[in-house]
Amino acid sequence: AAGVIQSPRHLIKEKRETATLKCYPIPRHDTVYWYQQGPGQDPQFLISFYEKMQSDKGSIPDRFSAQQFSDYHSELNMSSLELGDSALYFCASSLVSGGPYNEQFFGPGTRLTVL
Amino acid sequence: AQTVTQSQPEMSVQEAETVTLSCTYDTSENNYYLFWYKQPPSRQMILVIRQEAYKQQNATENRFSVNFQKAAKSFSLKISDSQLGDTAMYFCAFMEAQAGTALIFGKGTTLSVSS
Numbered sequence: 001a002a003g004v005i006q007s008p009r010h011l012i013k014e015k016r017e018t019a020t021l022k023c024y025p026i027p028r029h030d031t032v033y034w035y036q037q038g039p040g041q042d043p044q045f046l047i048s049f050y051e052k053m054q055s056d057k058g059s060i061p062d063r064f065s066a067q068q069f070s071d072y073h074s075e076l077n078m079s080s081l082e083l084g085d086s087a088l089y090f091c092a093s094s095l096v097s098g099g100p101y102n103e104q105f106f107g108p109g110t111r112l113t114v115l
Numbered sequence: 116a117q118t119v120t121q122s123q124p125e126m127s128v129q130e131a132e133t134v135t136l137s138c139t140y141d142t143s144e145n146n147y148y149l150f151w152y153k154q155p156p157s158r159q160m161i162l163v164i165r166q167e168a169y170k171q172q173n174a175t176e177n178r179f180s181v182n183f184q185k186a187a188k189s190f191s192l193k194i195s196d197s198q199l200g201d202t203a204m205y206f207c208a209f210m211e212a213q214a215g216t217a218l219i220f221g222k223g224t225t226l227s228v229s230s
Contacts, residue, residue, distance in 0.1 A: 031215045042206055043160070045217035055215035088158055096214040102148075104218060106160035 002026055004107035006091050012113045013081050021076040021110045025093030031055065032074040033104060034066060035090040043090060049074060050096055078112075086114045117142045119209050121221035128197045128228055135182075136192045136224045138207030144168075146212040149183065149190045154223075155203040163205070166190065168212070194226075202228045 005024040013019050025032050031050045035043040045058035049068035060066075063081075068074045078085060088111050092104040118141045128134040140149070151163040166174045166183050173181050178198075182191045194201055207221040 033215075033217060035218075037158075042220040042222050043218070045219070048215050048217060050215040056217050058217055090160060092160075092218075094215075102210070102214065102216075103162065103165070105162075108159055 004091055004093050004105055006089075006107040006110050008110060009108065010111050010113075012115065014115055015081055015083065017081050017114075019078045019081060019112060021078070021089055021091075021112070023074045023076070023091030023093075023107060025072050025074070025091075026095075026105055029093035029095045029105075030072065031094045031096045031102075032068055032072070033092040033094070034060075034074070034076050035092065037088045037090060037109075038084075039087070041087075046076070081114045083114050086112060088112075117144070117209050117211070117219050119207055119219055119221035121207055121224050123224045124222070125225045126227070128194075128226070130197055130199060130228060130230050132197050133193060133195045134197055134226065136194075136205055136207075136226065138190045138192070138221055140188050140190065140207070140209050142188070142209065142211075144211055148210045148212060149181075150208040150210070150218070151179070151181070151190075151192045152206045152208055152220075153201075153203045154206065155200075160206075164192065197228045199228050199230060202226060 033048040034046040037043040046060040048056040052068045066076045088109045091107045149166045153161045178195045208218045
């Protein structure tokens, strides 16, 4: 079965640079979520989109922005990168209208290292 | 705001034994979902088991079962017949029963299974 695809899997950037992370949800899934997991930390919710509209917002810095496109893929744009942005970034997708669980299926993550 | 607390940073167990991981949560919602996720060294987030708050019956998935105490806001995970492959970080997570809402994770419990 198709899973959530994230690209790139690894990314190395310098401070103050910009990064773009991409997420391709499971086909037919209508909702995408972004989470940030720092070293030794639990995943922290950043933002979510349902049918291309922002549906929920967490602790996302103003330097970050995200959107969901017409084909349902999503991009997380990160500017003015800081050392503290080094983390594993997960994308998850779900089919909100598909059942009682709204189970979120996680991608493999993008490991961002800021030097 | 909802919070999830895992009071055991680390646990260890021997193969074939049983271990219980604790989780408590705080919410004013009546309808919600609870999850246990496993994160092995590969860092992939894997759903282990889920529980709907409106169901009194405890969820089970093969060797994994939960003890859900809604009044006490407790949601523990029991792993029976532990296997070396169970070695991982385990996160307890809460989600409101609304479309597109975020998962709120506990800090995690590192479980080590030894032979």
